[in-house]
Amino acid sequence: MSKFSxxxxxxxxLVAEKVxxxxxxxxxxxxxxxxxxxxxxxxxxxxxxxxxCSTTTGLAKWVPALEAxxxxxxxxxxxxxxxxxxxxxxxxxxxxxxxxxxxxxxSAIMALxxxxxxxxxxxxxxxxxxxxxxxxxxxAALGSQGLFVGMLVAILASQLFAFLMTFDKLKIKxxxxxxxxxxxxxxxxxxxxxxxxxxxxxxYAFRQISGQYLTDWIYTTIQHPLENAFQSPAGLFIIIxxxxxxxxxxIHGDLIIKPVRDPFxxxxxxxxxxxxxxxxxxxxxxxxxFWVAFVVLPVSLPVCLATFLVSKREDYRAVAKVAxxxxxxxxxxxxxxxxxxxxNTTMLIPSILSVMLCSGTALFASTIGFMPCNTxxxxxxxxxxxxxxxxxxxxxxVVQIIGLALAxxxxxxxxxxxxxxxxxxxxxxx
Amino acid sequence: xKIMLACCLGMSTSVVVQKMKDAAKEQGxxxxxxxxxxxKIAENVGNFDVLLLGPQVRHLQRKxxxxxxxxxxxxxxxxxxxxxxxxxxxxxxxxxxxxxx
Numbered sequence: 001m002s003k004f005s006x007x008x009x010x011x012x013x014l015v016a017e018k019v020x021x022x023x024x025x026x027x028x029x030x031x032x033x034x035x036x037x038x039x040x041x042x043x044x045x046x047x048x049x050x051x052x053c054s055t056t057t058g059l060a061k062w063v064p065a066l067e068a069x070x071x072x073x074x075x076x077x078x079x080x081x082x083x084x085x086x087x088x089x090x091x092x093x094x095x096x097x098x099x100x101x102x103x104x105x106x107s108a109i110m111a112l113x114x115x116x117x118x119x120x121x122x123x124x125x126x127x128x129x130x131x132x133x134x135x136x137x138x139x140a141a142l143g144s145q146g147l148f149v150g151m152l153v154a155i156l157a158s159q160l161f162a163f164l165m166t167f168d169k170l171k172i173k174x175x176x177x178x179x180x181x182x183x184x185x186x187x188x189x190x191x192x193x194x195x196x197x198x199x200x201x202x203x204y205a206f207r208q209i210s211g212q213y214l215t216d217w218i219y220t221t222i223q224h225p226l227e228n229a230f231q232s233p234a235g236l237f238i239i240i241x242x243x244x245x246x247x248x249x250x251i252h253g254d255l256i257i258k259p260v261r262d263p264f265x266x267x268x269x270x271x272x273x274x275x276x277x278x279x280x281x282x283x284x285x286x287x288x289x290f291w292v293a294f295v296v297l298p299v300s301l302p303v304c305l306a307t308f309l310v311s312k313r314e315d316y317r318a319v320a321k322v323a324x325x326x327x328x329x330x331x332x333x334x335x336x337x338x339x340x341x342x343x344n345t346t347m348l349i350p351s352i353l354s355v356m357l358c359s360g361t362a363l364f365a366s367t368i369g370f371m372p373c374n375t376x377x378x379x380x381x382x383x384x385x386x387x388x389x390x391x392x393x394x395x396x397x398v399v400q401i402i403g404l405a406l407a408x409x410x411x412x413x414x415x416x417x418x419x420x421x422x423x424x425x426x427x428x429x430x
Numbered sequence: 431x432k433i434m435l436a437c438c439l440g441m442s443t444s445v446v447v448q449k450m451k452d453a454a455k456e457q458g459x460x461x462x463x464x465x466x467x468x469x470k471i472a473e474n475v476g477n478f479d480v481l482l483l484g485p486q487v488r489h490l491q492r493k494x495x496x497x498x499x500x501x502x503x504x505x506x507x508x509x510x511x512x513x514x515x516x517x518x519x520x521x522x523x524x525x526x527x528x529x530x531x
Contacts, residue, residue, distance in 0.1 A: 016489035030469070250509060252486035255438045322515050326445050333442035337485055337513025381441060 009249050016251045023099045024155050025259035031091035032262040035084065036379075039266055039288075042080030043377040045073045046273045050375075074277065081270050082139060085146035089115045092154035100162035106188050107158050110195055114157035115150050117196060118203030118214045141215050144270035147263050148226075149218040157199055164191035223267075230264045231286050233363055237356055240295060244352045247299075250342035254296075265291060272375045282373035285366035289378035289391030290359075292330060293400055297384055298358035298407040299351075300332035303339065305404075306411035312419045329383050346418055350411045357410060358403030362396075371395040432462045433524045434474060435507070436494070437484030440465040446484075446507070449517030450524075457521075472497050480527045482520065485509040503527040 019025055051058045053070040060066040090112045097107025119141035122133040140146060164170055171187040178186075206214045229235040239257060246253035254261075265288040272282030304327050307320035316339060323334035341347050365371040371392050378391040384404070388396035433450070435443040443465035454461045466474060468487050471494055481504045483491060488506040495504050505527055511519040 013489050017492065020490060021493065033469075247486075250485050251489055252438050252484075255487065319514055323513075326442065331442045331445065333437075333484065333486060334445065334513050334515055337509045338515070340510065340513055342485075342509060380439070 012246060012249050013251065016246060016256050019256050019259070023096065027092045027095035027099065027155070028151060028263065029259040030095050031088050032258075032266060034091055035087055035266075038080040038087070039084070039269065040377040040379060042077050042082075042084075043269060043273055043375060045077035045080070046276060047376045049073045049077070050276070077273065077277070081143075081273050083142045084144055084266060084270060085115075085142055085150040086112065088147065089150040089154040092151060093158045096155065096158035096162070100158065100165075102162045102165045103184050103188060106185075106192070107161055110161045110192060111154040111157045113196055114199040115146075115153045117200040118149070118153060118206075119146070120213050120215065140219065143274070144267035145219050145223070146215055147267050148223040149215045151263065152218070153199060157195055160198060161188075161191050161195045164194055170194075227264060227267060227284075231268065231284055233360060236286060236359060236363060240355055240359065241352065244355060247336060248342065248348060248351070250337065250340075261291075262288075269374065269377060272373050276375050282375055285363055285373050287374040287377075287391075289374040289376065289387070290362065292378045292380055292382060293387040293391050293396060294359045294362035294403055295355060296330040296332070296380070297327075297387065297400070298355045298404060299330075300327035300335040301384060302354050302358075302404055302407035302411055303327075303335050303341070303347075303351075305408045306415050309408070310412050310415045310419070313422050316415075316418065329381050330387070331381070346421065347411075347414055350414045354407035354410045358400075358407045361403040361406060362392075362399050365395070365399045371399050431459075431480070431525070431528060432478045433464075433480050433482065433521075434478035435463070435465040435482045435484065436468045436471050437465065437487050438468060440467045440470075442486075443484050446512060446515055446517065446520060449515045450521050451517070453517035453521045457518075461521075468494075475499075475501055478502055480505075480524045482507045482524060482527075485512050 049070055053060050053067050055061055055067055090108045093111025094104050094108035097104035120138055121135060123136040123138045125132055125134045170190040172189055174183045174186055203214050210217060239261060243253035243257050246256050268284035269287040271284050275282040300323060304320040304324040307316045311317055319338040323338055326334050336342055341351050366373055374391045376390055378387050385397055388400035435447055437443040447463050447465045450463050468490055475498055480502050481498055483506045485506055491506055498504050507520055508523060
């Protein structure tokens with residue numbers, strides 16, 4: 001290997017190590033991982049509404065009594081998907097508290113309470129054509145629209161709290177006879193007051209100066225434009241390129257991009273489900289279900305298929321036989337390390353192109369309205385076809401088959417090149 | 431011997447674990463072999479004689495070594511053996527680490 005590529009590998013490994021060690025990215029990643037089952041459950045509650053309680057698309061068409069169950073599923077969906085910012089903020093506070101070595105549960109509640117201080121505590125209402133306000137938390141603050149500002153405030157509040165906890169003078173001293181749990185709570189009292197007031201003052205000052213809530217401002221100026229970029233073909237291809245670049249070096253690319261990717265994917269799913277609940281057409285194609293069906297699957301499966309179709313190399317065929325089982329479930333390590341795809345310059349171009357082609361086809365199919373946007377979450381490890389069916393219906397299955405076929409075609413010329421390379425090597429040895 | 435493998439989610443390593451168990455059985459060895467998510471390493475320290483990392487999480491090696499300390503040897507699984515699910519080779523790698531470490 002040349003010197004440049006050595007440096008490149010070292011550099012990327014270092015980036016991977018830094019991302020993993022970064023406590024903020026780590027806390028965000030862990031929080032979304034912990035919350036994932038609730039996202040899946042929440043999206044399934046919405047699915048139950050569609051297939052059971054809807055009088056147009058569900059069983060309620062023939063069994064009208066089922067419509068009465070709707071509020072139950074709607075409430076469960078609201079409590080998990082439409083309120084995701086609150087538990088995420090709590091979990092980030094918890095994770096950071098642990099990493100900062102301060103009482104973690106206090107840190108978690110600190111983050112949550114701090115976030116609520118900057119949220120609007122009133123909602124606009126219209127009664128008899130007159131607009132007014134009533135007390136309450138707006139859905140935008142509870143749901144995915146609040147994710148970015150929530151994550152930001154959670155980090156700020158947790159860090160401020162942990163910083164204040166380092167000052168011994170701020171700890172209220174208790175006699176030694178007082179139980180530890182109580183001492184811990186009293187020790188934290190002054191840091192809690194200062195953190196809460198600090199964030200609250202910040203939110204109030206922002207409102208006085210700019211005339212709007214920090215939650216709304218961050219959503220419109222930062223989160224929403226970023227979401228649009230993420231949902232665009234360019235955004236998708238850039239994040240795939242970064243992910244594949246790490247995999248090319250044999251580093252788990254998905255693990256590296258996770259802290260940046262997952263908030264977007266979760267917010268998109270929540271937006272889609274909210275759109276369906278409001279009777280609109282969902283419009284965010286790129287969700288975790290999309291990722292599993294159209295970004296993860298074309299990594300390994302097309303290589304196996306192309307190998308079976310045209311490869312004359314015994315070593316390739318042997319690896320493909322081992323790798324195809326896991327590949328059907330989106331597990332690509334046997335192929336990545338077995339063929340290997342790692343540092344395989346012959347296969348670099350198709351390994352990126354195949355994923356872009358498959359996901360690009362799916363994005364196109366969503367954009368023209370053929371394939372509905374994902375409203376049911378799909379867990380990693382769901383096998384091919386089923387992953388598309390659960391997330392995107394029969395249209396998804398069609399798109400997945402087309403996408404995987406295109407991805408396989410991309411590999412074929414490169415497999416033929418690999419055949420020739422092997423022949424040339426053989427000839428050189430003889 | 432207790433051999434623990436770790437990767438992201440412990441999914442792809444579980445494929446390898448099966449092959450390693452088969453290899454151990456063939457050799458008549460009664461080993462305990464299992465896979466965990468890389469986040470679960472810390473809570474398992476002390477339960478294993480050797481820890482093998484999937485090559486895709488090799489960037490965690492330094493951190494994991496610090497977590498495990500002197501309690502057991504830690505190494506990254508040979509990438510090619512991992513990819514080709516060569517259970518016997520990885521088993522030997524684990525045995526060598528324990529016997530020479």
